[in-house]
Amino acid sequence: MEKMIQKQYCFTFSRLKQYLKQIRHAICIINKDGRIMEGNDVFLQVTGFTYKKLIGQPFQFVIPTYRTIQQLYSDLYDQANNNQDTPDEIFYLDTMGHRRKTNVMVSQHDSETGPVFLIHFFDLIKDSALSLSQRMAQQLTSQINLGVVVLDLQANLVDISDKACEILGMESQDILNHHVNEIFDGISEEHRLIQPELLEGIKFQNRAMSWTNSKQRYDLLVDSNTLLNEQGKIVGAYVMFKDVTNMRSFEQKIERSDRLAMIGQIAAGTAHEIRNPLTSIKGFLQMFQQSFIEKGMERERTYTEIMLTEINRINSLVSEFLLLSKPRETQYQLVELDTLFEEIMPIVKGEALLHGIDVNQQLTTHLPIVVGDTELLKQVFLNICKNGIEAMGDEGALTITYNYEGNNKICINIQDNGPGIPGYIMDKIFDPFFTTKDDGTGLGLSVCQKIIHDIGGQIRVSSKGYGSTFHIILSHI
Ligand SMILES: Nc1ncnc2c1ncn2[C@@H]1O[C@H](COP(=O)(O)OP(=O)(O)OP(=O)(O)O)[C@@H](O)[C@H]1O
Numbered sequence: 001m002e003k004m005i006q007k008q009y010c011f012t013f014s015r016l017k018q019y020l021k022q023i024r025h026a027i028c029i030i031n032k033d034g035r036i037m038e039g040n041d042v043f044l045q046v047t048g049f050t051y052k053k054l055i056g057q058p059f060q061f062v063i064p065t066y067r068t069i070q071q072l073y074s075d076l077y078d079q080a081n082n083n084q085d086t087p088d089e090i091f092y093l094d095t096m097g098h099r100r101k102t103n104v105m106v107s108q109h110d111s112e113t114g115p116v117f118l119i120h121f122f123d124l125i126k127d128s129a130l131s132l133s134q135r136m137a138q139q140l141t142s143q144i145n146l147g148v149v150v151l152d153l154q155a156n157l158v159d160i161s162d163k164a165c166e167i168l169g170m171e172s173q174d175i176l177n178h179h180v181n182e183i184f185d186g187i188s189e190e191h192r193l194i195q196p197e198l199l200e201g202i203k204f205q206n207r208a209m210s211w212t213n214s215k216q217r218y219d220l221l222v223d224s225n226t227l228l229n230e231q232g233k234i235v236g237a238y239v240m241f242k243d244v245t246n247m248r249s250f251e252q253k254i255e256r257s258d259r260l261a262m263i264g265q266i267a268a269g270t271a272h273e274i275r276n277p278l279t280s281i282k283g284f285l286q287m288f289q290q291s292f293i294e295k296g297m298e299r300e301r302t303y304t305e306i307m308l309t310e311i312n313r314i315n316s317l318v319s320e321f322l323l324l325s326k327p328r329e330t331q332y333q334l335v336e337l338d339t340l341f342e343e344i345m346p347i348v349k350g351e352a353l354l355h356g357i358d359v360n361q362q363l364t365t366h367l368p369i370v371v372g373d374t375e376l377l378k379q380v381f382l383n384i385c386k387n388g389i390e391a392m393g394d395e396g397a398l399t400i401t402y403n404y405e406g407n408n409k410i411c412i413n414i415q416d417n418g419p420g421i422p423g424y425i426m427d428k429i430f431d432p433f434f435t436t437k438d439d440g441t442g443l444g445l446s447v448c449q450k451i452i453h454d455i456g457g458q459i460r461v462s463s464k465g466y467g468s469t470f471h472i473i474l475s476h477i
């Protein structure tokens with residue numbers, strides 16, 4: 001029975017450590033040999049020691065006036081039993097060797113490593129006496145979703161909020177009371193989030209910075225300033241940062257759509273300007289060609305033929321420009337996917353044959369009817385097949401499959417076994433003019449995306465190192 005009760009009060013060391021973290025005043029654990037085993041962040045803050053420096057030291061390092069921990073415990077226990085009204089006061093030492101007075105309470109507990117003593121230092125943060133602004137400062141470093149770091153005059157980090165620890169990817173006990181240069185050792189100076197120069201009065205507001213810890217990249221807005229005493233002398237500095245990663249990616253999306261809109265406008269203007277003179281050039285060339293034929297001038301006739309072909313190429317490029325910039329002008333029709341593929345497969349196969357590429361078309365059963373624009377949809381599938389064929393070079397296979405997704409959706413998958421799309425260009429391939437080909441315009445996919453989006457569909461791509469698959473998702477009836 002006795003054993004059972006004892007077991008109830010026996011704590012594991014990790015549980016005690018956890019408990020210390022939740023306590024808002026300074027507290028430390030001393031083992032039966034009088035060595036400091038653990039101290040919470042507040043304890044490190046008020047004593048000014050680093051975690052490494054403190055742990056394993058005899059407790060006299062901080063509380064010098066007692067010979068053994070057992071003596072300290074029994075002294076305070078006696079005082080408490082004498083029904084003293086005032087709490088027990090002892091002296092403790094900070095890093096500068098200053099003797100300071102504080103109220104304490106000591107309790108003894110059983111742990112897996114034997115008896116341990118918890119020393120609570122009460123008035124070091126006396127909650128009831130906190131002014132509102134002190135409370136605010138305390139909240140800033142504990143609960144608020146803001147990274148806060150406070151430096152002393154020597155550029156040691158003396159306080160840090162939970163959010164700042166999370167963003168830095170560091171544990172507070174590993175960095176509290178350490179010099180900033182030590183904390184950011186190994187990181188080039190311009191990338192350090194906190195620099196000792198802050199103490200020279202360099203302040204900034206809303207500075208955009210990025211920070212990458214071992215797990216994640218953050219976009220931050222950083223404020224920093226010095227802390228002054230009553231005489232206006234610098235006594236420290238603070239840095240506050242807000243995580244704006246989500247906002248930043250939203251801004252990037254807006255920037256992208258702004259850029260696309262601008263490109264669209266330029267494209268529309270330029271396309272018209274190009275098309276008009278082209279029409280007259282084409283007309284005159286056709287007249288020339290006619291006269292060359294009549295006069296039997298064969299060489300000149302072939303030249304005009306080449307010129308006309310080139311003009312047609314420019315024309316089709318300009319049509320793509322216009323398509324990109326045009327506001328929604330899609331013709332909504334019922335499109336039979338069966339017929340559509342019947343019509344485009346000979347073109348795809350012809351192109352594939354030229355490059356020695358096989359085409360596996362697994363669209364055997366009856367495909368449903370979708371709502372869209374037949375000609376534009378043809379252009380989408382042709383463009384994507386063409387990209388796949390171009391990616392594979394001189395051998396490979398292009399596979400076209402389909403599957404149904406929920407909510408009346410059909411997904412057409414166009415898969416190639418080319419080199420795949422590297423991750424770093426993945427979010428650019430749908431941008432107008434983005435191309436990795438010497439003779440590409442970079443308009444193919446941006447036109448496809450616009451067409452599919454205009455009819456309420458989706459276009460996705462997956463590429464994992466080997467081959468790429470474009471998925472076109474459409475609503476069917
Ligand atoms: N199946 C694919 N495999 C590998 N990379 C691809 C594939 N499809 C597209 N890409 C990449 O995306 C880029 C953009 O494609 P997009 O069709 O928009 O332009 P393009 O093919 O380069 O030029 P254009 O279509 O005018 O001939 C390509 O240059 C290529 O780098």
Ligand SMILES: [Mg+2]
Pocket residue numbers: 383386387440444445
């Ligand atoms: Mg293309």
